[in-house]
Amino acid sequence: MKTSASILIALVVIGVLAPLAGLYPQFLMKCVALALFAVAFNFFTGNVGLLSIGHAAFFGAGAYTAGYVTKTWGFTPELALGVSLLVAGLLGLVMGGMAIRRQGIYFAMITLALAQMVYFVCVQAPFTGAEDGLQRIPRRPLLGIFDLSSDLTMYAFVLVVLVAITWGFQRIMEAPFGQVLLAIRDNEPRAISLGYDVQKYKLSAFTMSAAIAGVAGGLKALTLGFAGLPDAHWTQSGNVILMCLLGGLGTPLGPIIGAILVVTLESRLSGLGVVQIGSLSFDLSTKVPIIIGFIFMICVLLFRRGIVGEIGAALSSMKARQQPVVADGKKTSSAR
Numbered sequence: 001m002k003t004s005a006s007i008l009i010a011l012v013v014i015g016v017l018a019p020l021a022g023l024y025p026q027f028l029m030k031c032v033a034l035a036l037f038a039v040a041f042n043f044f045t046g047n048v049g050l051l052s053i054g055h056a057a058f059f060g061a062g063a064y065t066a067g068y069v070t071k072t073w074g075f076t077p078e079l080a081l082g083v084s085l086l087v088a089g090l091l092g093l094v095m096g097g098m099a100i101r102r103q104g105i106y107f108a109m110i111t112l113a114l115a116q117m118v119y120f121v122c123v124q125a126p127f128t129g130a131e132d133g134l135q136r137i138p139r140r141p142l143l144g145i146f147d148l149s150s151d152l153t154m155y156a157f158v159l160v161v162l163v164a165i166t167w168g169f170q171r172i173m174e175a176p177f178g179q180v181l182l183a184i185r186d187n188e189p190r191a192i193s194l195g196y197d198v199q200k201y202k203l204s205a206f207t208m209s210a211a212i213a214g215v216a217g218g219l220k221a222l223t224l225g226f227a228g229l230p231d232a233h234w235t236q237s238g239n240v241i242l243m244c245l246l247g248g249l250g251t252p253l254g255p256i257i258g259a260i261l262v263v264t265l266e267s268r269l270s271g272l273g274v275v276q277i278g279s280l281s282f283d284l285s286t287k288v289p290i291i292i293g294f295i296f297m298i299c300v301l302l303f304r305r306g307i308v309g310e311i312g313a314a315l316s317s318m319k320a321r322q323q324p325v326v327a328d329g330k331k332t333s334s335a336r
Helices: 002-020 025-048 055-071 077-099 104-124 151-174 176-186 188-193 198-224 234-247 254-270 288-302 306-322
Strands: 274-277 280-283 324-327 330-333
Touching: 002 025, 002 151, 025 055, 025 151, 025 176, 025 198, 025 234, 025 254, 055 077, 055 104, 055 198, 055 234, 077 104, 077 198, 104 234, 151 176, 151 198, 176 188, 176 198, 188 198, 234 254, 234 288, 234 306, 254 288, 254 306
Parallel strands: none
Antiparallel strands: 274 280, 324 330
């Protein structure tokens, strides 16, 4: 419970201080939506240990669903996000049922193949707008009462959703269900020998992760007013893997930090334009993926556990060195 409360307080403080620091609400809302996507991905891959390359399917399905029901049927945001959660959850249940019995690279490839099938459906389906996507998605009043046309009000709403879901996932991981997931990740044969139905646990975690990824896609569509093919493309799965590895896979706050860093890098680098070095000119705005990949490579080499993971490991090491040790029947400090 103490860990959940600490994470909750940290998210609220960071979220409240961000607009006061002069950051644009549109930029912050994109960070929050992708941070929620990273949190959803981390809940499964970070805690179960299976790499999914198909989470873009759930993100894209959530974005298209929320955009369509809002624009065509006039759904309010809470209803649109609820439908996104159900659609992505059902899609995750079907995809997980097909892939969850496989391990390692086989599981990853099956999720990628199924996600590409969803992508091609999005290309061909008439209600997705094909290459044009769904544009000018309106922001309808929350619960029919609260006007979300203001960027600050909308940001407050998406921040509350992120904080609530992150806190809920952390409480799940502190509960017996979460402890079983960690046992499966660390030693699946032993979990089976203890009588746990590991396939059901993994499928449940995959479905929950998919459902929240759909909510993240819905938030992105409602805040930015657009849902398109890039949301469902496999590169979106690559982006969320990058976010989690950069921030710290398996840590509560790591995916959020990683998402903020990736979105910030994309925003800053795309605005650099042409750089002149002697007689050579480089258009850095077209080299953003290469630059981010290079930065990611450096971070992986220097921070194997991710930024948050390395900080946590350093703090644990310092705490261990300060713990008293027993020597000749007397307690002495291990710090030198």
